[in-house]
Amino acid sequence: MIPNEAKKRLIEVVGAENYDDTKAGRLVYSYDATPQFQSLPDAVIAPRNTQEVAEIAKICNEYRIPIVPRGSGTNLCAGTCPVEGGVVLLFKHMNRILEIDEENLTATVQPGVVTLDLMKAVEEKGLFYPPDPSSMKISTIGGNINENSGGLRGLKYGVTRDYVLGLEVVLANGDVIRTGGKLAKDVAGYDLTRLFVGSEGTLGIITEATLKLIPMPETKQTMLALYQDLEAAARSVSKIIANKIIPATLEFLDQPTLEVVEDYARIGLPTDVKAVLLIEQDGPKEVVERDMKKMADICRSEQAVSVQLARSEEEAEALRTARRSALSALARLKPTTILEDATVPRSEIAKMVKAINEIAAKYQVKICTFGHAGDGNLHPTCPTDARDRDEMERVEKAFEEIFSKAIELGGTITGEHGVGAMKAPYLEWKLGPAGIAAMKAIKQALDPNNIMNPGKVFAKSTRKRVVVTR
Amino acid sequence: MIPNEAKKRLIEVVGAENYDDTKAGRLVYSYDATPQFQSLPDAVIAPRNTQEVAEIAKICNEYRIPIVPRGSGTNLCAGTCPVEGGVVLLFKHMNRILEIDEENLTATVQPGVVTLDLMKAVEEKGLFYPPDPSSMKISTIGGNINENSGGLRGLKYGVTRDYVLGLEVVLANGDVIRTGGKLAKDVAGYDLTRLFVGSEGTLGIITEATLKLIPMPETKQTMLALYQDLEAAARSVSKIIANKIIPATLEFLDQPTLEVVEDYARIGLPTDVKAVLLIEQDGPKEVVERDMKKMADICRSEQAVSVQLARSEEEAEALRTARRSALSALARLKPTTILEDATVPRSEIAKMVKAINEIAAKYQVKICTFGHAGDGNLHPTCPTDARDRDEMERVEKAFEEIFSKAIELGGTITGEHGVGAMKAPYLEWKLGPAGIAAMKAIKQALDPNNIMNPGKVFAKSTRKRVVVTR
Structure with a gap:
């Protein structure tokens, strides 16, 4: 419950139109993409700028009200479920791409920017923001940073953490700090940037981020390798890397997944094989062609029953989209x-x-x-x-x-x-x-008063088990 | 001063041969590569394994004795100068490469391994450990991690932080923790790995590290671009990146530096120009050749008076070595x-x-x-x-x-x-x-008792100045 006085002060900060404690409003933000977790927040607040976020933090800290920052709620760990009530913070007003800096290869964004919108915006300038969680069409950069999202391109390009150069963060006490910057190198004190990345909103509220961009790879090729033996597919993966090829994407789908995805996407995926590898390489044309050939040879040497290049970018995109839809397909x-x-x-x-x-x-x-x-x-x-x-x-x-x-x-x-x-x-x-x-x-x-997304990361009780010696 | 009882206990842990509190022994470790900082430690201790480090931490925590972990002391921020006395920890017994894992592309090392030794060991297997601080011939991986060392390849390949996948760390209370692992993705809790990287020994003592390796680039080319105008050289740098080329190395030397380096290295560096760019690209042959040509064109368009490819790997190595020797040359x-x-x-x-x-x-x-x-x-x-x-x-x-x-x-x-x-x-x-x-x-x-490398990172007093608004 939010005391009346606190509610009054919060409304003074954000305006009545950005404070919602109706039952319907709270219900909408009582869950995220994670099954079996639901808990009503006490209010849903949409701040308009960093200063408002700082004021909200101060008030919540004073009254010990939990704060749950939330992007699009696509996470799968109940990271944005308000398990201890409090306020859910929405970033619908803080959703702008502030700058794309072509000289320093950086983008500066507010947390509410949708991941795919950022990707498209930088692609128009021939640049590339690699982290691509499957939810990228609706997930936000703020959510991606809080969860250190991965994706299909992690192997070659790394994860969200590897692209965050600097942050503006509101701490539990309302202090606003800036970490890092448009800098390839910065060792001025502890690496707070990466401490906040992946901290799931439990250490502070991210209000701005400076992201690293890289040049757009010139070309890309996609292929499918089919197997009648699961372990042969897995061995192909190890062998590709051991042969010093780092493909952009190296995805695995087993037969039950294939059946479901094909039933959902209807793009002609094989459903009579035990496993599929979806393999992509990007970069200069000569290199892509050479790597694809080498990888095809490796797959064949590991008893792939078929290795087939996508014949067009449309076909490749259909394969990628099918893979990204695996969760939606399985959810049916x-x-x-x-x-x-x-x-x-x-x-x-x-x-x-x-x-x-x-x-x-x-x-x-x-x-x-x-x-x-x-x-x-x-x-x-x-x-x-x-x-x-x-x-x-x-x-x-x-x-x-x-x-x-x-x-x-x-x-x-x-x-x-x-x-x-x-x-x-x-x-x-x-x-x-x-x-x-x-x-x-x-x-x-x-966060001495434990107001920042409480009930996450640290459990009240742990599952007992014999500890594995390492 | 170390109390007699503490000294006795420390000697019990490491053996008398690994505990040195002679004046001569302490003098050797009273300074590092940073001018104007010198301070005697009370003792110099060389533990033989993690368990001994943990015992040392417990004893020092009990008696409030500062601990200064030290590699080869090549840092330039007085990071290993024992400004508050205490014990300097040496890793001469913990200097083994424990494993090079060709399937997972990782190396697991003890902190005392010399950077160049690791590089050579992985190169023998066709692998590459990119972080190359100029001191790499004598610096240790432990020191590199504590300082998050950079180097000449930072632009394309990143810095030490980008290659640390997991750590074993002894905390101030003697607890031994393990972070990360041989994992491309790991979001189990806060990113302690990167918090420890660059924390200068002020948060814990690194006793083991798992490092990421990448495939060795196939080829490399090196060139020098000469300028009579400093700013033209700087503009070339910006223009190369803005043209979406990320070279492996893009080093700048001004005329005074050139004169001194040439006087030291005698390899025929030009000394009659205002600035030089040392440019390298690595990767597949076709790509390297194309990038080098594009970069040469950009340098010429920015009034470089000469752009010259190294004619042999020996010449290229001489140029790189000359650049790495800049500090030694200037120090004369x-x-x-x-x-x-x-x-x-x-x-x-x-x-x-x-x-x-x-x-x-x-x-x-x-x-x-x-x-x-x-x-x-x-x-x-x-x-x-x-x-x-x-x-x-x-x-x-x-x-x-x-x-x-x-x-x-x-x-x-x-x-x-x-x-x-x-x-x-x-x-x-x-x-x-x-x-x-x-x-x-x-x-x-x-580190509630402030025993971990005290007097570093946080100043007793700060230099006052008008804060720049950002």
Whole structure:
């Protein structure tokens, strides 16, 4: 509950039209893309500028009101679900591209800019902003930064973190700080820029970002390699990298995923094979052609039953779009879709895919697996029904075993989706008690009253398990 | 002073042969490569493994004894000068390359590995570790990580931070934590890996690192462009990038630097021109040739008086080595050499170079400027004499004005050398009081007794100045 006095002061800051505490308004922002998490905020506020955000922080800090910054709510870790109530901050008024600097190859943006809009704007100038989460058509840059979003191009180009050069951040006490700048090198103090990237709104509110751009690759080619053997596909991935080729995209889809995606997208994807690799390379024409040929040879040497280049950019785009629609397609199967992102060193992909299938069989649940094979970042996905308690229990056990296996293989509980409320109970499996304690100390230092997106990252209780020795 | 009891316990941990508190032993580690900073440690300790480092941390935390981790002491910010005494930690026993993983393209190393040794070891496997600080022949990876070292390849390949995937760190309380891993993507909690990179030993002691490697570029070409006009050289830099070419190296040397370097290296560098750009591109042959031609055309269009490709790899290596020797060469001129690394957005290079020369004239000091022009990372260097108080005062004023100008142009007080003891008084100019407060809160959270390299990053007093509005 927001005390009346605090409400009055918040309305003075943003105007009545930007403060909504109607039941309907609050309901809209009570959940995000994560199944099984819902919690009503006390109000929804849309500040118009950084100064207003700072005033909001001061008031909320005084009254101990939680603040949940939210982009488009496409995250899959319940990162923007207001689990402890408070105010949800929207950035619909702070959604401008402030500058595209062609000399320094940077873009300066407000948090509410939609990812794809930024990509298109810089592409018009022959520039490239690589991080491409599958939700990029609706996700915002602010959300991408808070979650350190990955995407299909992570292997060659890195993730959101690798493109954030500087930030303006409002801290819990209302202080406004600026980190970094249009600088290729800057070692003036601790790397706060990257500390805030991926901190899920728990350390501060991002109000502006300076992003790194790179020249647009000259050409791009796309191909599909089909396999009747899952592990052969996984081995091809390892072999491509071990042959010192870093493709722009190296995606994996298993048969159940292929069937569902084809049924959804209807672009003629093969559904009679056990696995597909979607492979792309970009860059100068000669290099792309050479790399594609080498990769095709590697796939064939690993028993790919077919290796086929996309015949046109339209066909390539259809393949990419189909891959990006995997979650939407899978979500049509059953009322509840649980999509995970256990991640392993890429050398362990084959073992991980095998383990996932064994675990699915053991718990009698359907798990479709696709993902960024080149990164070791897999998305085992379970179409299920939250109303079926017995099945949900088995699903949960299966995913716990998947996380455990990923860590055993030198991996992590989340490669790109974040911890949020959903994976908080498992974080200690990756970090150990000392790692959690160090992170909590930082959280406490920057947000002593715990108003910044509380209930995320750190769990009230952890899932007990035998700790894997590393 | 180390209490006798603490000394006894420390010796029990590392053995008497690895504990040195003789006057001679302490004197050796009383300074680093930074002029005008010297301070005796109380002891010099060489632990043999992580467990010993953890025991040392516990004992030092109990007795409030400062710990200064030290690689080869090549840093230029007095980062390893034990300004508050305590123990200097050496990593001579922890200097092994533990693994080069060709499937995951990673190297796992102990902190004492010499940078060039790692580079050579991975090159033998056709792999590439790009960060190349000029001191790489003697600097260690541990030191590089603590200072987030840059180098000549920063523009295209980034800096040390961009190649650290995971760390093992001993915290002030003796806890051992592991961050990251052999993972292209990992968002399990805050990005502690990058928080520790560049934290100058003030947050913890790095005892192991997992580094990212990339495939070795196939070919490389090197050229020199000569100018009779400083600003024309700077304009060429901007124009190359604006034309969407990202060369591997884009170095700038002004005439005074050229004269000194040629006198030292004797490789036939021109000394009758106002400035030189040393340009390199690497990658597939076709691309390198095309980029080099385009860059040569751009340099000529900006009035370069000569543009000449290196005729052989030997000649190219001689040019690179000459550039890397700039500090050594300049250090021969006068008893004291003050080398700075004020950094600006690369579009502001021409303005910055002009400002440096005006400031040098104003304070009647000699300043030679060279540096990583493509990064906007300049090294204005002043050969002077610490015994000449009047000149030293003018030198200090000149550098203060250079820092101020860099910040006014959107830059920073240090691009790659770090803050250490030397730049601590200026840090607030870049970060403002709120930025400093946020960093101090993190330091206090992780090291409440301030035993980790105290006296660095945060100054006891700051240099007052009119804050530039941004």
